[in-house]
Amino acid sequence: MPRFLTLIRIDEKNAPAEGPSPELMERMGALLEEITKAGVMLDTAGLTPTSEGSRVTWEGGQLSVTDGPFTESKEVIGGYSISQCKDKAEAIEWTKRFLSTHEDYWTITAEVRQIAED
Amino acid sequence: MTAQPTPDPSGTGTAIETVFRIESPRIIAGVTRIVRDVGIAEELAQDALVAALEQWPRDGVPDNPGAWLMATARNRAVDLVRRRENYARKLAEIGRSLPDEAAPQEPADPDDIDDDLLRLVFTACHPVLSTEARTALTLRLLGGLTTAEIARAFLVPEPTVAQRIVRAKRTLATRNIAFEVPYGPDREARLGSVLDVIYLIFNEGYAATAGDDWLRPSLCEDALRLARVLSSLMPKEPEVHGLTALLEFQASRTAARTGPSGEPVLLKEQNRARWNRMLIARGVAALGRAEAASSGAPGPYLLQGAIAACHAHAYSYEETDWPRIAVLYGLLAARSPSPVVELNRAVAVSMAEGPSEALPLVDALTDDPALRDYHLLPSVRADLLSRLGRTTEARAEFERAASLTRNERERELLLRRAAEQS
Numbered sequence: 326m327p328r329f330l331t332l333i334r335i336d337e338k339n340a341p342a343e344g345p346s347p348e349l350m351e352r353m354g355a356l357l358e359e360i361t362k363a364g365v366m367l368d369t370a371g372l373t374p375t376s377e378g379s380r381v382t383w384e385g386g387q388l389s390v391t392d393g394p395f396t397e398s399k400e401v402i403g404g405y406s407i408s409q410c411k412d413k414a415e416a417i418e419w420t421k422r423f424l425s426t427h428e429d430y431w432t433i434t435a436e437v438r439q440i441a442e443d
Numbered sequence: 444m445t446a447q448p449t450p451d452p453s454g455t456g457t458a459i460e461t462v463f464r465i466e467s468p469r470i471i472a473g474v475t476r477i478v479r480d481v482g483i484a485e486e487l488a489q490d491a492l493v494a495a496l497e498q499w500p501r502d503g504v505p506d507n508p509g510a511w512l513m514a515t516a517r518n519r520a521v522d523l524v525r526r527r528e529n530y531a532r533k534l535a536e537i538g539r540s541l542p543d544e545a546a547p548q549e550p551a552d553p554d555d556i557d558d559d560l561l562r563l564v565f566t567a568c569h570p571v572l573s574t575e576a577r578t579a580l581t582l583r584l585l586g587g588l589t590t591a592e593i594a595r596a597f598l599v600p601e602p603t604v605a606q607r608i609v610r611a612k613r614t615l616a617t618r619n620i621a622f623e624v625p626y627g628p629d630r631e632a633r634l635g636s637v638l639d640v641i642y643l644i645f646n647e648g649y650a651a652t653a654g655d656d657w658l659r660p661s662l663c664e665d666a667l668r669l670a671r672v673l674s675s676l677m678p679k680e681p682e683v684h685g686l687t688a689l690l691e692f693q694a695s696r697t698a699a700r701t702g703p704s705g706e707p708v709l710l711k712e713q714n715r716a717r718w719n720r721m722l723i724a725r726g727v728a729a730l731g732r733a734e735a736a737s738s739g740a741p742g743p744y745l746l747q748g749a750i751a752a753c754h755a756h757a758y759s760y761e762e763t764d765w766p767r768i769a770v771l772y773g774l775l776a777a778r779s780p781s782p783v784v785e786l787n788r789a790v791a792v793s794m795a796e797g798p799s800e801a802l803p804l805v806d807a808l809t810d811d812p813a814l815r816d817y818h819l820l821p822s823v824r825a826d827l828l829s830r831l832g833r834t835t836e837a838r839a840e841f842e843r844a845a846s847l848t849r850n851e852r853e854r855e856l857l858l859r860r861a862a863e864q865s
Contacts, residue, residue, distance in 0.1 A: 326664035362557070363465065364671035367721065407721070409664065411587070414461040421451070425506075442698070 684733035685745030
């Protein structure tokens with residue numbers, strides 16, 4: 326049963342300034358509980374804004390550190406989950422349910438990636 | 444070249460079947476409470492799937508597809524019970540009677556669904572069924588495996604599995620097995636039966652070798668998922684968390700258990716950098732929950748989880764807390780004595796105190812009929828003899844172990860060790 330890393334990408338500049346509504350938090354909480362109870366969710370968390378993050382780059386043999394916010398990126402990772410599903414179709418179904426808990430004014434892209442197992 | 448988004452094809456058969464597979468255990472559980480028969484419940488769930496496959500592509504996917512499937516299956520169940528009641532009334536009018544059917548409950552809140560799911564777990568693992576039937580029924584109803592998948596995973600012909608499942612459903616129906624979570628004096632034994640079924644499924648997958656059909660090793664993940672589900676359904680049961688911890692720890696070693704050409708790598712030789720840290724962390728958390736929920740003497744799965752934790756925390760085989768493992772195996776032997784536990788205790792004693800202290804413990808087991816064909820007994824004994832410098836005896840024991848194992852790769856390993864004795 327493969328594991329999947331789902332990266333939640335949001336447009337920080339156009340995301341609601343006040344953050345998720347209490348109703349959204351409640352819906353999301355109920356769904357995450359359901360995914361956990363289904364034995365699927367291994368780990369999930371939201372991330373603090375990119376203004377608090379840094380990027381460390383290795384290029385041409387040189388290291389550089391860039392502090393956030395990353396204004397050149399339209400979408401940044403706002404959260405992630407690691408799940409174990411029978412197949413990608415199941416991972417996508419749970420991801421759809423997660424996205425559907427959001428109000429219509431959100432634009433979110435969830436990238437579902439299978440974790441390579443050796 | 445960027446990928447073009449396509450409209451969501453939720454209405455396709457594959458997507459609908461995915462939704463169904465996710466919801467199926469809950470639907471079967473919810474419907475069983477109405478019709479009191481898992482076989483009929485499974486058929487009604489299938490009917491709901493057929494209805495979805497007909498309607499969704501035409502009318503669009505409902506906002507809450509899981510709830511739609513559940514409601515459809517429940518409605519059919521209620522209809523069925525009403526028809527039965529009408530039939531019973533008609534029979535009564537002509538002077539015969541049938542037992543009363545429980546009146547169907549109306550759609551439930553999520554907690555009720557959880558209760559139904561738990562009832563389904565206890566029903567599928569009911570002691571009235573054979574071990575094979577419990578395993579097959581659990582994987583079918585709760586693990587979402589098809590009969591063909593179960594057959595492939597357990598290396599038995601598909602008709603055999605199909606037959607087992609049919610018989611199991613019939614047994615549950617004819618013996619009038621109550622659809623309930625046991626709370627009486629037999630609760631502990633009944634829960635033990637559930638945990639044993641899950642552990643058995645895990646071990647079947649764990650025993651598979653690299654050359655096997657992938658469905659076999661994936662039984663480990665099916666079992667782990669069942670354990671995780673049970674942990675969230677029974678958060679107060681230390682043994683459930685203990686089993687989950689044990690399986691998380693054992694699963695964390697998967698990548699290290701086989702070498703480049705699929706040969707088995709023993710715990711001693713495993714590259715611990717390849718152990719999955721996330722699963723170890725989950726194991727630690729589950730063990731913490733088990734210990735927090737436990738009062739009185741720790742149960743067998745909690746003890747085995749604690750032993751597995753000792754291995755997970757050690758950076759090398761030699762650095763393992765062997766004295767603690769020996770103590771834990773002692774507790775386990777007192778709690779549920781078995782020759783295999785005693786053999787494992789001997790290994791821990793050999794590491795904690797030396798091979799000469801452990802050899803008498805192993806020698807005491809050589810006449811045990813339960814271990815007569817168990818390859819690990821001569822294999823452990825051979826290792827102790829080898830460490831004591833008694834190489835001639837060690838070689839004979841390694842060869843004996845090689846003749847007993849059913850795993851081809853393991854046989855090669857044991858024969859190699861036999862050849863190394865000089």
